Amino acid sequence: MSSTVSLPQLQTGPDSGRRRTVNRLKRARGQLTALIAAVESGADCRNVVTQLSAVRGALDKAGFELISAAMRDGLTDPADVLPAGGGQPGLPAQRPTLKEIRTLFLRLI
Numbered sequence: 001m002s003s004t005v006s007l008p009q010l011q012t013g014p015d016s017g018r019r020r021t022v023n024r025l026k027r028a029r030g031q032l033t034a035l036i037a038a039v040e041s042g043a044d045c046r047n048v049v050t051q052l053s054a055v056r057g058a059l060d061k062a063g064f065e066l067i068s069a070a071m072r073d074g075l076t077d078p079a080d081v082l083p084a085g086g087g088q089p090g091l092p093a094q095r096p097t098l099k100e101i102r103t104l105f106l107r108l109i
Contacts, residue, residue, distance in 0.1 A: 017069035021062050028058035063108045070101055 035051040074095050096104070 021065045024062035031055045067105050
């Protein structure tokens with residue numbers, strides 16, 4: 001059984017996790033493009049695996065950044081949390097519980 005968890009909106013600003021996450025995803029996109037080109041050109045297996053590892057690492061770090069932001073938001077401002085089941089269309093999503101954040105974290109490792 002899979003459950004869907006809505007992560008809170010990441011705050012914008014110069015220090016925000018959103019910017020770091022987007023940068024990591026863009027880096028992963030560039031690495032994935034290079035990986036595909038390497039496979040298509042018949043590059044050496046060692047180089048392909050090295051690039052594959054880099055893509056995976058960039059995606060993992062982006063995932064950890066998202067979870068970190070969810071934890072930071074949930075722990076620093078718990079007053080904004082909607083009651084369980086209180087999410088309604090058009091309104092902010094309920095912040096994930098600590099248990100949900102733990103589940104998300106464990107999916108990445």
